[in-house]
Amino acid sequence: MRYRTLGKTGIKVSILGYGILRLPEKRRGRIDIDESIRMIRRSIDNGLNFVDTAYNYHNGKSEVILGQALKDSYREKVTLMTKCPTWEIKTEEDFNRILDEQLARLEVDYIDIYLFHNINEKRYKEIILKFNLFDKMLEAKKKGKIKHIGFSSHEKPKNIKKYIDENDFEVVLVQYNFVDPINEEIIQYAHDKGLGVILMGPCGGGRLTNEPTEEMKQWLTPGKTNFSDLAFKFVWSNPHVTIALSGMSSEKIVDENMALASSKNYQLNAKERERLGKVAQKFQETYDLDCTQCGYCDNCPEDVNIKLIFKELMRSRNPLNMHKARANYRGIGLAKRFPGKNALACVECGECLEKCPQEIPIIDRLKEAHSILKERDV
Missing domain, CATH: 3.20.20.100 (NADP-dependent oxidoreductase domain)
Structure with a gap:
């Protein structure tokens, strides 16, 4: 060392x-x-x-x-x-x-x-x-x-x-x-x-x-x-x-x-x-999302798994990983390793905005994530 x-x-x-x-x-x-x-x-x-x-x-x-x-x-x-x-x-x-x-x-x-x-x-x-x-x-x-x-x-x-x-x-x-x-x-x-x-x-x-x-x-x-x-x-x-x-x-x-x-x-x-x-x-x-996965946004009142959603949104930026990102997103709330709720559960209370050290517009990015990740690959 x-x-x-x-x-x-x-x-x-x-x-x-x-x-x-x-x-x-x-x-x-x-x-x-x-x-x-x-x-x-x-x-x-x-x-x-x-x-x-x-x-x-x-x-x-x-x-x-x-x-x-x-x-x-x-x-x-x-x-x-x-x-x-x-x-x-x-x-x-x-x-x-x-x-x-x-x-x-x-x-x-x-x-x-x-x-x-x-x-x-x-x-x-x-x-x-x-x-x-x-x-x-x-x-x-x-x-x-x-x-x-x-x-x-x-x-x-x-x-x-x-x-x-x-x-x-x-x-x-x-x-x-x-x-x-x-x-x-x-x-x-x-x-x-x-x-x-x-x-x-x-x-x-x-x-x-x-x-x-x-x-x-x-x-x-x-x-x-x-x-x-x-x-x-x-x-x-x-x-x-x-x-x-x-x-x-x-x-x-x-x-x-x-x-x-x-x-x-x-x-x-x-x-x-x-x-x-x-x-x-x-x-x-x-990559245009500065999420560092710090977890400060955990404990959402509506149980939205923000950190995981952003992880999959970042993953989706690589075309090779789009299928996996969408599959993981669809698994939120259904699989034990993907607990919580997806972006649709967000009620825009803004609590997470005050916690994010990167000042990410979380509410807007959650909407973006859902629009991209909700689709099923054909």
Whole structure:
């Protein structure tokens, strides 16, 4: 495993971090706890030393399961990061209450890195500044409940820069991949200011791990069936990046990512860079839905399986996969592995719109998905 220093924190961390967001499930919403713990520990045993979770991941179960995985001396082997759900804070007292709840869930005495989760302009002004949450962070740090502080954001680079400039953060978590490298300049800026830079979505929330179109297959690495290897090499080739997080949902993915992060060929060579440019251009032309499958839209009041519907809509962009996408969509509500309801059940309440960090017009895209996926292939 390769390691880098996490900015001004001085912590030596693995370049691959385990994002506890896409744990294996026995069925929708029911995590395979034993398999999850085994996978997390397997990665740690092989050199990974950075784990990331959040208050709302897997509807609050992520922190609990990670806490179980870190028992038996595994806690001492990792740097643990979780996040403050700013949207849950209605009073100044809520910050400490929620932090204590997270410590209890994780069954730990302290959190190594604590982030304000998904800052945007509204939350920054109306929650973080209004309730003096940065000072609350510093107080918790003095008490030893947290060691280092930072924030995550899906905002525009100029706003991310503002949050960095106005606060003494030590870590930043942003999105970055070869299809959407918009944050490249802010990543360098944060690094130059001494922040440790952590990335989410190096594989586009799984989009870059899907089977490519027939035309794209000519640019695959020999022996590979998707572009995940090039996606990780791209982000690790950036000297300003410290960690790439991966939400690993199977033992196979863990082993593949661990092997790449330990390889001497973990960065792009000249030929791979050339191929990647062609892939990025074609990918942008083919796929127009920025869903990262984060699951923030889960728990729809009408039980619409938004995440699955969007997964199949993205799958349908590849003509080779249209039949499977339509078959899976028709199976929603009928097959155990496709629970919930299809897009017709949407009543346009708008609850999901407030939760989506990508600001996807979910209601409109659900209508589009149904119009495309309802058809039967002839």
